[in-house]
Amino acid sequence: MSSEICEGRGGLVDRNKLPTAPIDGLADNNPGWRSLMSMDESQARLQAFQYAARAMLKLRDHNVTIVEGLATQGQQSSLSHIGLGEKSTLLRAFKDAGLIGALSWGLNAGSQSFEFPRDGNLVLGGYDDASIDGNVNYYDIAVPNLINDRPCPLQISLLGLNITVENGDGSEPDEQNYLQRSGKFPVCVEPYDNLFRFPSNYIDQLKRHISPRLAATDKGPVPESSYPDIYNLEPGLVYNTSAKFRVTMKVSLENGLTVTIPHHEMVRPLRGLDNQGVPQVEPDYREVAVYATQAPGDAVVLGKAFLSQVYLFVD
Incomplete structure (x- = not known):
């Protein structure tokens, strides 16, 4: 993930209202983390990800604690996004908690069409055969x-x-x-x-x-x-x-x-x-x-x- 992509998702985060977490743990799970944290000399400013927080992801039957990176710069979106890459901290937390059996996922994206909207679904640890x-x-x-x-x-x-x-x-x-x-x-x-x-x-x-x-x-x-x-x-x-x-x-x-x-x-x-x-x-x-x-x-x-x-x- 590049700095530009991060900034396309950042903004509207008040880090003072969130619990803090050490950023070193993120570097262990994402080799590119330190480059995202570094100073961008060409633009003389910090990259989009400067902070991290521990977050409790509440599910219907379980709660899982994960580490989240906070994108504090950017204007495109204030929504949260979960990472499902090869070194996903979310998938690893689910697998370590015994909630899924594999680091895999399946996505039915549904439809955002105005005329024919359709619900989708996300399956972690497998896929939706239907x-x-x-x-x-x-x-x-x-x-x-x-x-x-x-x-x-x-x-x-x-x-x-x-x-x-x-x-x-x-x-x-x-x-x-x-x-x-x-x-x-x-x-x-x-x-x-x-x-x-x-x-x-x-x-x-x-x-x-x-x-x-x-x-x-x-x-x-x-x-x-x-x-x-x-x-x-x-x-x-x-x-x-x-x-x-x-x-x-x-x-x-x-x-x-x-x-x-x-x-x-x-x-x-x-x-x-x-x-x-x-x-x-x-x-x-x-x-x-x-x-x-x-x-x-x-x-x-x-x-x-x-x-x-x-x-x-x-x-």
Whole structure:
């Protein structure tokens, strides 16, 4: 995990109200911890993780004490996130407590679609057999796990990335290939990202791809300043509701896996928080499920919009 990724999840933590814990224990479980704690000389500031705390994770039948790192910088999200990597302190605490038999997990990401929402589930120590339907594809955990300078153990080779944009009535579809290279291209599967993350050239291509479908009064993606009454936790490409277009995506991966992301996962009404932290829907805007800014390390990231169509098991 890089400093940029940490800061994308930090903010709104008052460490004075939390019990402290020694940070050395985190270094034992995460070899990259000390680099996250170090001074970033290029920006002359401390990295996002500066503190740690002992936390009691309360389950239905058990309580487990774990060590948490606190991301005190950043503005993208104030939500808690659990780490399920190869050296996960959470999984280790569960296994040591006898609650799970293996350091594995399975994720049914559900759907965050506005039209067709669907609950998901997370199974620690195994997987949910009822969530598996169809073929099973196997991929190795990446070692080393870097894509450019972004750590990513859940890597997979991308063979094709095709996006289709069409009018609101489904007419005049325009399909474009965004992978302008031959051979295998490593991408990152990342469950904590809601949207897709693309390099800047992919984002620019998508804007140009959508542009012919906009009305004369629509000038393209609107800035966050256009909707000041709602806090967009993870801002994608936001357009006025008057922009009636449809977007679908086809992701072709190694081992013959092809995943189609339907329109209702790719475009949805803008959602966020009001000034009291209450979830809100802003009906005047719609959001494409692609982050508006380039991905850290320029790595293509397949987030929960992608995972809405597959089941992920990591062992």
